[in-house]
Amino acid sequence: GLPFVNEASMAKLIASEMCVDVSSKAMQVHGGIGYFQDAGVERIFRDARVTTIYEGTSEVQKLIIARQILAQYPL
Secondary structure, eight states, X not given: OOOOHHHHHHHHHHHHHHHHHHHHHHXXXXXXXXXXXXXXXXXXXXXXXXHTXXXXXXXXXXXXXXXXHHHHSOO
C-alpha cells in the first residue's frame, strides 16, 4: 500500500489531545474528589497525559504533519 505517515500523525495527535481534554473535563466534573485515586478519574487523566508523549510528542507529530504538507504543496 501507500505510505500513511501523515494520516497516522494526524490521528495520533487528535486522539491524544482529545483524551487529555476529555479526562481533564472529567476531573473538573468530579471536583476535588477527582484528584484522589479512589475516584479512578485521576488514573485516566495520567494515562491520557502519557499519550501525548509516547510514540512522539504532540509537537513532533505537528512537525511531521507540516513537513508532509509542505512536501506535497511546496511554496
